[in-house]
Amino acid sequence: MNVQVLKTIFLASSMTIIAFSIILLPEHTLDASKSGLSMWWNIVFPSLLPFFIISELLIGIGVVRFIGVLLEPFMRPLFRVPGSGAFVWAMGIASGFPAGAKYTAHLRQNNDITAIEGERLVSFTNCSNPLFIFAAVAVGFFHNPSLGIILAAAHYIGNILVGLVMRFHRSEDRFTKSYERSPLGRLPRAFKALHETRLYDDRPFGKMMGDAVHSSIKTLLMVGGFIILFSVLNELLGVIGFTGMVASIVNVILIALHISPALSTPLLSGLFEITLGSRLISESSALLLQQTMIASFILAFNGFSVQAQVASILADTDIRFKPFFFARVLHGVFAMVLTLVLWKPIYVEWLSSGTKTLPVFHRENSTSIIDQLYGFFEQTGPWLTLIALIVFVILSIRRMSIQLQ
Known part of the structure; x- marks a missing residue:
């Protein structure tokens, strides 16, 4: 039978079962x-x-081109991507997924990178942000601030290793995009690129800001839809018994790896949605090292919810999703191994010793900066979201009225 026919049958059957379950x-x-x-x-x-x-404003003004020219000698030899990839990498770490995919797609749509460079770039720039790792996972779920150091180190070092491996992706491909040589120094050339980009984008700053707000909220609405969808899927799969059935198979793999089978269900939940998976892992009866290793894996894997967000963003470009999925599995393996390697020297011998040397993340009888930041979003987040959505509606109505004129 034709593969496409089987795919059609599978998709139709799956959606029908999900619809009846709902x-x-x-x-x-x-x-x-x-x-x-x-x-x-x-x-x-x-x-x-x-x-x-x-980030939208920085791209429109030309700052990303400026950074790209300056950091070309660093990014090109290491990761075989343009210097502007450094901006995507930094914003991916600072704001978390799916920022890396969003900005990679933006660079591709502006023809600043090739499709192959985009596949390399998105593979190591779509990662979790420090706020989620330290506040939500380490403090919120495990109630152990020191654990955030291990999770973050394994996560970000693993990302670098993925980038170094993915530089060999399509190694026969030649770089087709490079900055022209110029007798000017690198800094003058970077400023020239910034100025030319600003002149090329002739939108007034007010229009540019409105477009940035509209595009950002539109992307976040899509992200919210995927979060809700996969939260429902994860719950329904558990209720109908699918998760338990697959967990029995995962048990065999975990036992072979000398990992507690109590982590099988949390692992499966984390493969769909990392927040729920991280919470279930912290509540399991497994050893703390094993819990941390599995948590590192699902943080690196991103979960199908985040991967679906990335696939949706990349669908507007010619950047393929398969290399990204391979990179996520690779990142998960790297993160698990790094957690095991770093556990004794960092967590056991340093963080768990009598002298606590990380007061920024853990102070006796005080609230850490990470806790304060997380609490700020919990208290003010709903109001910020509501105001932003009102602005989005106003901008959308205004755009529609302009188009109808």
């Missing part, structure tokens, strides 16, 4: 939807929106 299990569907919406409304939207808007 109809038959409305209470579970509603609870999962509310949980996903709460996370997006309170934390994800207000924490990502400022980064997205500022």
Whole structure:
């Protein structure tokens, strides 16, 4: 039978089963939807929106081109991507997923990178942000601030290793995009690129800012939809018994790796949605080292929810999703191994010793900066989200009225 026919049958059957599950299990569907919406409304939207808007403006003004010319000698030899990839990498770390995919797609749409360079770049720039690792996972779920150091180190070092491996992706491909040689120094050439980009984009600054707000909110609405969808899918798969059935198979693999089978269900949940998976991992009866290794894996894997967001963003370009998925599996393996390697020298011998040398993240009888930042988003996040959505509606109505004129 034709592969496409099998794919059609699989998709139709899956969607039908999910639809009937939603109809038959409305209470579970509603609870999962509310949980996903709460996370997006309170934390994800207000924490990502400022980064997205500022990044759109930096790209439009030409700052990204400026950075690209300056950092070309660093990014090109190491990762075989243009210097502007450094901006994508930095924003991916600062704001978290799916920022790396969003900015990679933006560079590709502006023809600043080739499709192959985009596949290399997105593979190591779509990562979790420090706020989520330290505040949500380490403090919120594990109640152990020191654990954030291990998770962050394994996550970001693993990302660098993925980038170094993915530089060999399509190694026969020749660089087709490079900056022209010029008798000017690198700094003057960078400023020239910035100025030319600003002149080329002749939108007034007010129009540029409005477009940045509209585009950023539109992307975050898509992100919220995926978070809610996969929260519901994860809940329904558990209720109908699918998760338990697959967990019995995963148990065999975990036992072979000398990892507690109690982590099988949390692992499967984390493959769909990392927040729920991280919480279930912290509540399991496994050893702390094993819990941390599995948490590192699902943070690096991103979960199918984030991967679906990335696939949706990349669909507007000719950047393929398969290399990104391979990179996520590779990152998961790297993160697990790095957690095991770093556990004794960093967590056991340093962080768990009698002298605590990390007061920034853990102070006795005080609240850490990370805790304060996370609490800020929990308290003010809903209002920021509401105001931003009102602005989005106003901008959308204005755009429609202009088009109808």
